[in-house]
Amino acid sequence: MTEEVLEAVRQGRPHEVPELLGALEAAEREALPARLKAIRAEARGWGWEQGERRRRVRHALLVAGAGCHTGAAATASWIGARDLRDRQAPPHQLVLSVLRGRDPRWLGDVAHRLAGRAATAREDYPLIHGLVQRSGCPVPVADGYVHGWVDSVARKRVLGDLTADPQAPVLVPRLFRTAALSDWLVWQDGWVAALAGLPEAGVVTREVLVDGCVARLLRGGSPSEVRFLLELLRALELTEEEEGARTADWAGIAAHAPSASAAHAQAVLGRLAMAGGLSARQLAEVSSSVLFRAEKKLVRAQLVLVGKALRRDAGAAGELLPVVAEVFGHADTALQERALKLVGRHLDGVGPQVRAALADSAAVLLSPAHRAAAVEVFGALPEPEGPGAAYVELLPPPPEPRPLAPAAEGPELVEEVAALLHSFDPDAMDTERALDGLVRAAHDDPDALREALLPLLPGLWWYDGGLLEARHLRGAQLFAAALAGRVGLDELRLPPAAPGRGYCFHERLAHVPLARAREAAFRALTDPLPFLLATPTWRTGGLEPSVLVERLAAYRRLGVRPGTHDMAQALLRVRRTGPGVREAAQAAAARGPGGGGRRGGGGAVGPGGGAVGGSRAQAPPPRGA
Structure with a gap:
């Protein structure tokens, strides 16, 4: 048997x-x-x-x-x-x-x-x-089991039966503690009503749902998760006592959570403040955090709330106005003006020390456009002190360009290629480095490269089928598919069809690197290149002219004809202005014909721009070249 x-x-x-x-x-x-x-x-x-x-x-x-x-x-x-x-x-x-x-x-x-x-x-x-x-x-109660339970319930499409599910008392509290909320929970209609009805049925208590939502909002999350949690809180219709018992949580959400969560918490805190559930000191602490946020809508709403609190209790001006004065330094001058008007309306309610501190803040933080209005509010303002105190309009310094690291090799190259093969939207410069590394490795030892790449391919959507069309793959994926025999030479030999007018400009732009990757893969299988010419030297995508001249000189020395698309993209990427351009042009001219143009090397032009009959390079230049 x-x-x-x-x-x-x-x-x-x-x-x-x-x-x-x-x-x-x-x-x-x-x-x-x-x-x-x-x-x-x-x-x-x-x-x-x-x-x-x-x-x-x-x-x-x-x-x-x-x-x-x-x-x-x-x-x-x-x-x-x-x-x-x-x-x-x-x-x-x-x-x-x-x-x-x-x-x-x-x-x-x-x-x-x-x-x-x-x-x-x-x-x-x-x-x-x-x-x-x-x-x-x-x-x-592990995350995977909780998500599996949600999937199982969702497929029944009868969420009203949740009250009869024997696992619900254990798993519903865990819904809010998983690393990420289940997609079914967030997107399927009916979950909010089903969960909100559980306390009345005695499955879980209201505290479990309310505390779960509030704790999850404190952690943050995606917009869809936040939307679901807020809908559930609204469906539960929290009482004033339930909202007041979680004042510290609402304050934390208003200070640090995404905008939608913060706006909800801000509204709850506003209701508590108007009902006398927040002291002036608590409101000042909350306002100090909210007014520091970049979202102008939240800042405006908090200034309105502080204004209402001051009209209700003028004695709170000493606690609240110093917090409002922090808005004098906000990037939005309209908010500065709103804060200045609020301070001016309630300035009589503070003592001389607070008044002087407010005037100092106005002198230092307010935009020069509001200085005249500030003088009307405070009288004479102190002049800024120190060599840098005078206001000067300055633009931020331009970002420093970062060089693109040389192509990886060996196990490091395999790791980078593995990450790109499984990436939905790979970084363009990471793809450039990996493609150059693959070209170099295919030139040195194509069999060893193929053996290193094959274990990475099972499980990829394109690997288990038959031959593919090259247009379905990009960059490192196309090169790996060619080495693995999933894209035929006949397919690579044909130039990629240019997208017509019916395609969006993204497709038309993607045609350029696709043609170059197809060419590199074809050359790797027929007449390997020692390296690529168009690999950028900067992460901006730019190519230094001196580097291109050196690469072309290496091609000429090794008797290699450049790839048509690779050479064309190198000429598009090369920097044409600035220091070093004239010297690079002179160096290219000094090398004579073939040292800096499209026509280097011997042999006839083959399919995809490859060299047929040209000599194979024996030693590519250093990887920094």
């Missing part, structure tokens, strides 16, 4: 595995994991053309290994292994069937170990939940 189990696994028939395992003796099961690991190692080496077979074998391995391991840690490690998964959900029901009859405490241990695996717990929620039900163990 052992061989029958292994044959079912090799043939990728996971549905046959539970019955076959059930017929084995304990000793036979214990001997299976070692042989299953051998099949697992073999499957890792299968190419993209065996993708469907690999998926079925992975599922069969997952079921068989789960039923054969005896230790909870080993079982959870096997089930959660990334190399036994693919884009389809694992066969959770089959795994549950092979674990039938195990000790409940053992099942609970496996469930909690799986729930603690952040990478797979959300996907494995159906399996973990089934183990929890069988074992009767406590409900896991």
